[in-house]
Amino acid sequence: MRCSDRTSDADRADRASYVQLVLADGRLPTGAHTQSAGVEPAFRAGMPLRQVPELITARLRTVTETEAATAVVTRAVWLGSNVPARPAAIESVDRAWRARTPSDAMRSSSDALGRGYARLAAAVWGLDLGGRVLCRAVVMGATAAAAGLGPADIARLVAFDDVQMVIAAALKLEPFDPLLGVQWSLAAAAEVDCMVRRISNACTPADIPAHSAPLLEQWAQQHATEERRLYRA
Amino acid sequence: MLDRPVEANQPARGRRALRLGVAGPVGTGKSSLIALICAEFAGELSIAVITNDIYTDEDARFLRSAGVLAPERIRAVETGACPHTAIRDDVSQNLLAVEDLEHDFDPLDLVLVESGGDNLTATFSPALVDAQFFVLDVAGGGDVARKGGPGIARADMLIVNKTDLAPYVGVDVDQMVRDAEAARDGRPVLALSRSDPRSVAALRHWLSHTVDHFRSGSLHPQDPGPMAPHTHGDGTVHSH
Numbered sequence: 304m305r306c307s308d309r310t311s312d313a314d315r316a317d318r319a320s321y322v323q324l325v326l327a328d329g330r331l332p333t334g335a336h337t338q339s340a341g342v343e344p345a346f347r348a349g350m351p352l353r354q355v356p357e358l359i360t361a362r363l364r365t366v367t368e369t370e371a372a373t374a375v376v377t378r379a380v381w382l383g384s385n386v387p388a389r390p391a392a393i394e395s396v397d398r399a400w401r402a403r404t405p406s407d408a409m410r411s412s413s414d415a416l417g418r419g420y421a422r423l424a425a426a427v428w429g430l431d432l433g434g435r436v437l438c439r440a441v442v443m444g445a446t447a448a449a450a451g452l453g454p455a456d457i458a459r460l461v462a463f464d465d466v467q468m469v470i471a472a473a474l475k476l477e478p479f480d481p482l483l484g485v486q487w488s489l490a491a492a493a494e495v496d497c498m499v500r501r502i503s504n505a506c507t508p509a510d511i512p513a514h515s516a517p518l519l520e521q522w523a524q525q526h527a528t529e530e531r532r533l534y535r536a
Numbered sequence: 537m538l539d540r541p542v543e544a545n546q547p548a549r550g551r552r553a554l555r556l557g558v559a560g561p562v563g564t565g566k567s568s569l570i571a572l573i574c575a576e577f578a579g580e581l582s583i584a585v586i587t588n589d590i591y592t593d594e595d596a597r598f599l600r601s602a603g604v605l606a607p608e609r610i611r612a613v614e615t616g617a618c619p620h621t622a623i624r625d626d627v628s629q630n631l632l633a634v635e636d637l638e639h640d641f642d643p644l645d646l647v648l649v650e651s652g653g654d655n656l657t658a659t660f661s662p663a664l665v666d667a668q669f670f671v672l673d674v675a676g677g678g679d680v681a682r683k684g685g686p687g688i689a690r691a692d693m694l695i696v697n698k699t700d701l702a703p704y705v706g707v708d709v710d711q712m713v714r715d716a717e718a719a720r721d722g723r724p725v726l727a728l729s730r731s732d733p734r735s736v737a738a739l740r741h742w743l744s745h746t747v748d749h750f751r752s753g754s755l756h757p758q759d760p761g762p763m764a765p766h767t768h769g770d771g772t773v774h775s776h
Contacts, residue, residue: 330625332625332627332628333626333628334622334626334628334629336616336626337614337616339616419628419632422631422632533591533617534614535614
């Protein structure tokens with residue numbers, strides 16, 4: 304028996320878990336190394352390094368939860384639509400995310416990442432998103448559908464990406480013992496699990512939470528016009 | 537799973553613009569070289585420029601202020617302090633910027649991609665550019681060419697820049713060029729000064745030839761490699 308002939312549910316779960324690891328790798332070529340997930344704006348505004356775990360928690364309860372729910376809903380909508388109806392269906396999810404993301408700086412950085420991700424998904428899974436610019440969460444949700452990931456898988460991936468992006472950029476901006484960064488990442492696991500449970504059953508755009516994060520949004524807006532920044536956002 | 541080539545979503549080579557990388561250490565004159573090319577080929581080639589800065593958009597601002605190209609044709613890609621990554625192992629954001637320029641200013645003949653001035657080891661991936669310059673300058677020291685590195689040894693063209701400064705910094709340009717030629721195994725070396733019309737003509741000639749070569753479909757991007765070939769104690773030679 305060749306490996307590729309195995310198709311039991313357990314095998315599919317194993318495959319999804321491997322795909323999730325590939326997509327979670329920080330070296331995934333989507334251009335994410337240009338982003339700091341809000342930590343450079345936070346440092347510029349005077350947030351001390353020791354508050355990075357609190358920033359991570361704040362993001363997981365607000366902007367990141369909105370993004371993760373958007374990805375979960377996109378996956379559901381993609382799988383629940385006929386092929387010709389998919390572009391319009393995910394565009395409605397994209398609009399729902401935009402309506403919940405008042406900072407145009409945040410929308411613009413998400414669009415840049417979404418384009419990088421769409422390039423990857425087109426090359427690897429043949430994903431056709433109709434050539435439109437879509438936010439990162441929507442592209443990740445459609446990729447999850449194409450790659451066989453479940454709703455909790457993609458929600459956890461969005462959360463993990465955000466946590467790791469904050470910590471990796473913090474290490475570059477205000478160097479500290481990188482082992483502490485690993486501890487911070489693991490310490491965020493409980494918060495990630497709570498968030499994943501809150502949104503894994505989301506299935507329509509109306510289910511996407513609209514959390515307000517005024518300080519994160521203000522920092523993002525300020526960063527867009529900052530001089531000599533290392534990260535785009 | 538990989539049922540189509542990874543380059544499938546790029547325009548076919550020969551129909552899009554020639555993508556030319558400009559790499560080299562900080563301060564060697566990469567932005568000035570780009571300004572010179574824009575000025576020399578104004579009215580002849582439709583050109584756009586992408587800069588990769590370590591800090592945001594300094595080089596893009598310099599080029600816009602040089603007035604050699606419409607400001608909207610010059611765009612900055614931010615690299616998140618990873619200028620190597622942005623031109624080599626994850627070229628996504630640069631490719632998107634190139635494609636945007638090709639779309640917005642169709643038809644473009646030439647897109648110049650400037651690397652963030654970093655050090656001697658940064659070179660462009662052939663997935664991003666069709667050919668690349670590596671730029672040194674005489675003020676950086678006459679021995680730099682001898683030190684070698686992937687860009688010095690194997691970029692499509694090595695520029696030894698600011699030759700007009702040689703008398704002031706005590707560098708023998710001919711010797712520096714001979715060292716570079718020895719390191720390059722026959723690949724071209726150009727001793728360049730903006731104030732030396734013969735060297736500027738040679739630059740024009742090389743670039744025109746490269747554009748023709750690209751349009752004929754016979755230009756195949758070469759990777760200068762991540763490291764210079766080196767020898768081990770047991771006599772093996774390799775370049776990783």
